[in-house]
Amino acid sequence: MQDGTFSTSGYLHETxxxxxxxxxxxxxxxQLLDRIGDKWSVLILLLLGAEDMxxxxxxxxxxxxxxxxxxxxxxxxxxxxxxxxxxxSTMPVTVTYGITPLGRELLAALRFMIDWAETRIEDVAAAxxxxxxxxxxxxxxxxxxx
Amino acid sequence: MQDGTFSTSGYLHETxxxxxxxxxxxxxxxQLLDRIGDKWSVLILLLLGAEDMxxxxxxxxxxxxxxxxxxxxxxxxxxxxxxxxxxxSTMPVTVTYGITPLGRELLAALRFMIDWAETRIEDVAAAxxxxxxxxxxxxxxxxxxx
DNA sequence: CAGCATCCATGACGATACTG
DNA sequence: CAGTATCGTCATGGATGCTG
Numbered sequence: 001m002q003d004g005t006f007s008t009s010g011y012l013h014e015t016x017x018x019x020x021x022x023x024x025x026x027x028x029x030x031q032l033l034d035r036i037g038d039k040w041s042v043l044i045l046l047l048l049g050a051e052d053m054x055x056x057x058x059x060x061x062x063x064x065x066x067x068x069x070x071x072x073x074x075x076x077x078x079x080x081x082x083x084x085x086x087x088x089s090t091m092p093v094t095v096t097y098g099i100t101p102l103g104r105e106l107l108a109a110l111r112f113m114i115d116w117a118e119t120r121i122e123d124v125a126a127a128x129x130x131x132x133x134x135x136x137x138x139x140x141x142x143x144x145x146x
Numbered sequence: 147m148q149d150g151t152f153s154t155s156g157y158l159h160e161t162x163x164x165x166x167x168x169x170x171x172x173x174x175x176x177q178l179l180d181r182i183g184d185k186w187s188v189l190i191l192l193l194l195g196a197e198d199m200x201x202x203x204x205x206x207x208x209x210x211x212x213x214x215x216x217x218x219x220x221x222x223x224x225x226x227x228x229x230x231x232x233x234x235s236t237m238p239v240t241v242t243y244g245i246t247p248l249g250r251e252l253l254a255a256l257r258f259m260i261d262w263a264e265t266r267i268e269d270v271a272a273a274x275x276x277x278x279x280x281x282x283x284x285x286x287x288x289x290x291x292x
Numbered sequence: 293c294a295g296c297a298t299c300c301a302t303g304a305c306g307a308t309a310c311t312g
Numbered sequence: 313c314a315g316t317a318t319c320g321t322c323a324t325g326g327a328t329g330c331t332g
Contacts, residue, residue, distance in 0.1 A: 027189075028260075028263040028264045028267040029188060029189070029192070029259075029260050029263050029264075030189070031263065031267050031270075031271075032259065032262075032263035032267055032270075033183065033185070033188060035270070037179065037183040037184070037185075038183070038304080038305095039179075039183075039304080039305075042175060042179060043173075043175070043176070046175070054313080054314085055313070055314050055315075056313065056314075065306095066305070066306050066307075067314085067315075068305080068306070068307085068315095068316085068317095069304085069305065069306075070315095071314080071315060071316080072304095072305090078277070079273070079274050079277040079278075080270045080273055080274055081269065081270055081272075081273025081274070081276075081277075082270070082273075087314095090313095091313095092312080092313045092314075093312085093313065093314065093315090094313075094314090095313080095314060095315085102266065102269055102270070102273070105262065105266065106259075106262055106266070108258075109258040109259045109261070109262035110258075110259055111258075112254075112255040112256075112257075112258045112259070113175075113178065113252075113255045113256055113258070113259055114174075114175050114178075115255070116178075116251065116252055116255035117174040117175050117177065117178035118174045118175075120248065120251065120252070121174040121177050121178055123227065123248055124177075124178075124181070124226045124227055124228070124248070125177075126227075127225070127226055127227025127228075127248070128225050128226055128227070130227075131224070131225040131227075132225075184324080184325095185324080185325075186325095200293080200294085201293070201294050201295075202293065202294075211325095211326095212325070212326050212327075213294085213295075214295095214296085214297095214325075214326075214327085215324085215325060215326080216295095217294080217295060217296080218324095218325090233294095236293095237293095238293045238294075238332080239293070239294065239295090239332085240293075240294090241293080241294060241295085
């Protein structure tokens with residue numbers, strides 16, 4: 001099918017960064033980020049990774065989320081084969097969401113990122129404060145010490 | 147300072163998902179995603195992880211990026227302590243970007259996600275095609291096989 | 293070369309109202 | 313309960329022009 005490799009990291013690992021624009025937009029990392037880089041996907045994946053859950057349960061857990069976004073994100077994740085959606089024809093209807101093997105795999109990979117965030121996000125915040133201090137608040141106000 | 151833990155994954159691992167709205171918005175994962183979940187951060191981190199680079203070199207490598215977004219994203223990453231910015235007062239000025247230890251650490255964590263993307267993104271794409279087939283194209287047109 | 297300032301389009305997201 | 317539909321807002325990001 002294809003006569004060239006577009007491996008994002010493999011590219012960097014093996015050939016060095018001088019082969020053109022591999023980053024044009026068809027790189028897998030970009031595609032993944034386009035799908036789960038949004039505001040809620042990872043959180044939902046995380047919750048469903050822990051246990052299956054119904055719609056309103058999810059909504060209550062995440063809380064900041066609107067039902068529109070929950071619905072939309074769930075649909076997107078389902079479409080991508082990352083979560084399952086099981087409908088029971090009770091009255092009223094009961095819908096249970098879960099995670100697929102593929103989704104669980106992704107979650108395992110994301111776990112490293114999540115762990116990093118938990119231990120290091122403070123350093124990032126600190127770096128930001130430090131940066132602001134050095135550069136004053138934006139371009140208008142500077143500290144007067146002279 | 148704080149009297150409770152807000153660990154995103156730890157929360158799920160240890161206590162089970164029933165403690166309220168831990169996902170409200172102060173969770174580390176959310177914060178991280180707010181910072182690097184954008185369109186270009188990860189790509190830039192990836193490139194700078196391979197080697198230091200100057201502005202226009204980065205721009206040429208990523209190619210789809212506008213200089214506004216490159217500038218903006220670099221500044222954001224620098225502010226967060228993830229990339230370095232070194233200015234040489236040559237003529238004209240020479241600015242070289244690199245990655246910090248913190249950034250390299252994050253990149254290492256992201257690598258798992260990237261690797262997953264490279265091996266599995268096709269499955270995701272396939273799942274999507276499959277989903278579209280089952281549900282027809284949107285809500286108006288369905289396959290007629292009966 | 294390495295940017296900043298401005299304008300503008302898109303779409304992500306939230307709020308609200310309604311449905312089976 | 314589990315959504316869909318619609319509207320408005322705001323941030324993201326691209327295009328363009330200017331600067332030191």
